[in-house]
Amino acid sequence: KAGVTQTPRYLIKTRGQQVTLSCSPISGHRSVSWYQQTPGQGLQFLFEYFSETQRNKGNFPGRFSGRQFSNSRSEMNVSTLELGDSALYLCASSLIGAGANVLTFGAGSRLTVL
Amino acid sequence: SQQGEEDPQALSIQEGENATMNCSYKTSINNLQWYRQNSGRGLVHLILIRSNEREKHSGRLRVTLDTSKKSSSLLITASRAADTASYFCATAYSGAGSYQLTFGKGTKLSVIP
Numbered sequence: 001k002a003g004v005t006q007t008p009r010y011l012i013k014t015r016g017q018q019v020t021l022s023c024s025p026i027s028g029h030r031s032v033s034w035y036q037q038t039p040g041q042g043l044q045f046l047f048e049y050f051s052e053t054q055r056n057k058g059n060f061p062g063r064f065s066g067r068q069f070s071n072s073r074s075e076m077n078v079s080t081l082e083l084g085d086s087a088l089y090l091c092a093s094s095l096i097g098a099g100a101n102v103l104t105f106g107a108g109s110r111l112t113v114l
Numbered sequence: 115s116q117q118g119e120e121d122p123q124a125l126s127i128q129e130g131e132n133a134t135m136n137c138s139y140k141t142s143i144n145n146l147q148w149y150r151q152n153s154g155r156g157l158v159h160l161i162l163i164r165s166n167e168r169e170k171h172s173g174r175l176r177v178t179l180d181t182s183k184k185s186s187s188l189l190i191t192a193s194r195a196a197d198t199a200s201y202f203c204a205t206a207y208s209g210a211g212s213y214q215l216t217f218g219k220g221t222k223l224s225v226i227p
Contacts, residue, residue: 004156035217042219043202056214090156099206099213102147105156
């Protein structure tokens with residue numbers, strides 16, 4: 001059974017640009033959650049999607065957005081990048097939702113904003 | 115905040131010793147989960163303990179939950195160098211019709227060979 005796949009693994013952007021990250025969940029998993037991890041703030045919840053609908057959202061500005069497709073694959077987008085957006089972005093999938101089930105994480109996408 | 119708080123923030127032990135990490139939280143939960151993260155990589159699930167359970171084991175791992183004290187502990191027995199990683203507790207609670215899972219900042223464990 002293939003795991004959670006995140007692409008790209010590493011990327012470098014400059015301030016003001018935008019970035020799109022992709023996540024392919026485990027087959028059969030309908031929930032995809034996104035987390036931002038930084039040394040100072042730890043793991044911060046961004047949002048969760050279930051069956052193409054955003055079910056929960058963390059406390060992040062509107063520059064952070066996401067979506068989920070009918071095949072459960074998910075993307076997140078960050079517009080107008082700031083230096084503080086440099087982080088490891090982690091995607092996790094589960095059968096019916098974070099909390100109700102355990103999460104299976106991808107290896108992450110490491111974003112560096114210069 | 116629902117976020118769990120791990121204690122200690124960092125722990126260094128010799129191979130073969132036991133390692134104990136603690137997690138405290140503030141509000142009622144449905145379950146509590148422990149995850150491990152090797153440097154800069156994704157998290158790996160270790161154990162889920164439900165609010166009506168007091169103790170669970172998995173191999174060399176033992177997790178306890180005390181809902182009256184709002185705390186949990188993770189014990190790793192006979193530690194190995196390969197156990198070197200960061201360990202996170204995550205608290206799950208249901209609200210507004212769905213669950214939310216919130217992570218603490220983690221305990222960084224170093225096991226010295």
